[in-house]
Amino acid sequence: MADKKKNDAAKEAAKKALEAAAANRSAGRKKIEHTYTQVGQESTSKEELLAATRKNALPYRIFAVILWILAIGFEVFAILFFTHTLELSFTTENPGWTISWAVCLGLDLICVIIGSLLWKKGNHLDPAPAKNKARFWIQNNFGVIVSVLAFAPFIIFALTDKKANKQSKIIAVIAAAVALVVAGLVSFDWNPVSQEEMLENAHIDTVYWTASGTVYHAYDDCQHLNHTVELLTGTSAAAIENGKTRLCKTCEARAAKEAEQLVENTAENKPAETDALKISE
Numbered sequence: 001m002a003d004k005k006k007n008d009a010a011k012e013a014a015k016k017a018l019e020a021a022a023a024n025r026s027a028g029r030k031k032i033e034h035t036y037t038q039v040g041q042e043s044t045s046k047e048e049l050l051a052a053t054r055k056n057a058l059p060y061r062i063f064a065v066i067l068w069i070l071a072i073g074f075e076v077f078a079i080l081f082f083t084h085t086l087e088l089s090f091t092t093e094n095p096g097w098t099i100s101w102a103v104c105l106g107l108d109l110i111c112v113i114i115g116s117l118l119w120k121k122g123n124h125l126d127p128a129p130a131k132n133k134a135r136f137w138i139q140n141n142f143g144v145i146v147s148v149l150a151f152a153p154f155i156i157f158a159l160t161d162k163k164a165n166k167q168s169k170i171i172a173v174i175a176a177a178v179a180l181v182v183a184g185l186v187s188f189d190w191n192p193v194s195q196e197e198m199l200e201n202a203h204i205d206t207v208y209w210t211a212s213g214t215v216y217h218a219y220d221d222c223q224h225l226n227h228t229v230e231l232l233t234g235t236s237a238a239a240i241e242n243g244k245t246r247l248c249k250t251c252e253a254r255a256a257k258e259a260e261q262l263v264e265n266t267a268e269n270k271p272a273e274t275d276a277l278k279i280s281e
């Protein structure tokens with residue numbers, strides 16, 4: 001009997017210790033001691049802000065255009081090799097001939113994809129205004145247009161070529177079509193940012209961001225900041241100037257929820273709770 005009691009007590013103690021450890025772990029996940037660095041205290045006008053975002057985006061746009069030009073260049077070589085317009089000693093016969101245009105198509109695809117990723121980054125740093133829908137779509141998805149330019153002409157040349165055999169033509173057309181679809185999907189901006197959206201949130205007094213992140217946060221205890229000790233803080237305009245053009249979605253949802261609660265409490269005429277919320281803000 002005494003042994004059973006001892007056993008139960010030991011089990012109970014082990015259980016408690018486990019629970020305590022689990023509680024510590026979850027507390028550790030939620031709380032982190034941040035260090036804060038203040039960035040840019042003076043206020044910025046809309047024009048200054050847009051000039052800063054344009055400057056941030058410029059290198060990405062330049063490199064995107066260079067890569068896209070290279071992509072079209074590789075496509076031209078792919079066409080020249082496929083149609084035997086350009087022949088090197090090793091491209092007159094197979095497998096040299098197939099390798100020559102296939103490698104050019106592959107390099108074409110790589111250049112389009114990297115160019116489009118840089119282009120999209122540029123658009124997120126310096127978003128297009130959404131009020132002109134056509135311009136907004138074209139600027140955000142310019143990589144899709146480039147994808148078509150980088151593969152459709154090759155497909156047309158491959159289809160109409162007289163020298164190549166049917167099997168080679170089918171392989172070439174399928175390869176280029178797959179490359180076009182892949183490049184197009186990667187180039188499409190599935191989550192575009194508008195200039196209006198960026199400016200709308202540009203008046204928050206205090207936000208937080210990390211050196212490597214792409215968004216800024218309204219709350220320093222946001223779950224996405226749990227793994228970063230060093231936070232940068234300042235106005236949202238300063239965050240935007242530092243390349244963080246979007247408010248974190250989690251923080252945005254939380255702010256909306258808190259605002260809703262505040263309105264509800266005011267509507268229900270509960271002055272005590274409203275005051276408490278204000279103080280805790």
Ligand SMILES: [Zn+2]
Nearest residue numbers: 217222248251
């Ligand atoms: Zn956040």
